[in-house]
Amino acid sequence: MRLEGLDLNLVIALEAILRLRSVSAAAAETHLTQPALSRSLGRLRAHFGDPIVLLSGRELVLTEFGAAIHPFASRLLNEARTFTQMRAVFDPGVETREFSIICSDYITLTLLAPMLGKLAAQAPQVTLRCISIDTSADVAFARGDIDFRVIPEYILSRENPFCRLFEDSFVSVVWSGNSRVGETLDMETFLALRHVATAFGSNRFGSHLEQFLSANRIDLDVAMLVPNFSHLPDCVVGTPYIATIHRRLAARLPRDAPLRLVETPIPIPPLVQNLEWHPTRDGDKASIWLRHLLIDEAARFAPSD
Structure with a gap:
């Protein structure tokens, strides 16, 4: 199908090239041979009047125009995929x-x-x-x-x-053998302890708790950063460390786990x-x-x- 002189099948090749920045990888993803994908790229260049991608060393880099059309190509392809999946009625019992x-x-x-x-x-x-x-x-x-x-x-x-969807609150967790923490926990002790905390992805994106602490200029002495909330309780076992977790996650801890829950002294806002x-x-x-x-x-x- 052609629209304004462009074969819309070429959009699939275009989006793959712009996203992967590799003719060989784009060819593999689109199930085309490299020569066929190169021909598609040539037709795209002729239509748009721009190289779209250029070879820099051993890598492809987007031209200014290529970078500009990338989000449009992605949006068009994703909306087309969503469109083809839409049905007047969805029957969950039989649909894949x-x-x-x-x-x-x-x-x-x-x-x-x-x-x-x-x-x-x-x-x-x-x-x-x-x-x-x-x-x-x-x-x-x-x-x-x-x-x-x-x-x-x-x-x-x-x-x-x-x-x-729902709200949740927070509670702190320590090893059952942690002698520095009693039945209650005050702010001074909380800040004096070393913490196991979370950080997500390569940019170390902070959780609701970390965002709150940062906004209120509360610095924790962090002993370890982990990428999952469920790792936190296990990481304090056998240590003098403390972690602060979601109350719903705490409710899932095994009853025989060598852990103790203690109320967090910081007034952390509910997580929505x-x-x-x-x-x-x-x-x-x-x-x-x-x-x-x-x-x-x-x-x-x-x-x-």
Whole structure:
């Protein structure tokens, strides 16, 4: 199909070249031979009147025009993919569909895992793909490559549709043999202890807790940074360290774990988790079905203590 003189099939090749910056990788992804992809690139260059990509050493770099059209090509392709998946009616009992969700391991454990039994019964051919929180994932979400994000309020773009799911609060956890922490914990002791904390992705993106501490200029003595909330309790066992975790995550700890929970002396605001979706999914019946399933699952949560 041609539109304004451009074969729209070339958009698939264009997006792959711009994203991967490699003719060989783009050829492999699009199931074309390298000569065929090179011919497609030649036709694209002729249509747009620009080289689009140039060879610099052994790598391809985008021209100024190539960089300018990259988001348009990505958006067009993603909207086309969403369009082809749309149905007037979505029957979860028979449809095959994969949904991608950016979320932390905390969300995977407390929201998604308990929902899998219901998902298996209602939609046996539906797949959920969880993607770790990272800058590259957020870029992919903005392009429309990813369906949903389950995130705190401070990460919301406010440009995309979203809904509130649930609230949670925080509690600190120490090894049961930690003699420096009694039944209660004051601020002085909390700040004197070394902490195990979280940081996400290569840019060490902080969690709700870290964002709050930074905003209030509260510096912790950090002994270890881990990429998952679920790692925190295990990391304090056998140490004088302390970690602060979500109360819902704490409720999942084994009763025989050598750990003690103690109230955090810092007045951390409640964490509000939100479901955000890409605008191209707003009217998609399958996406609407999954949104309702997630909202119903979150509604089971009692208000956080």
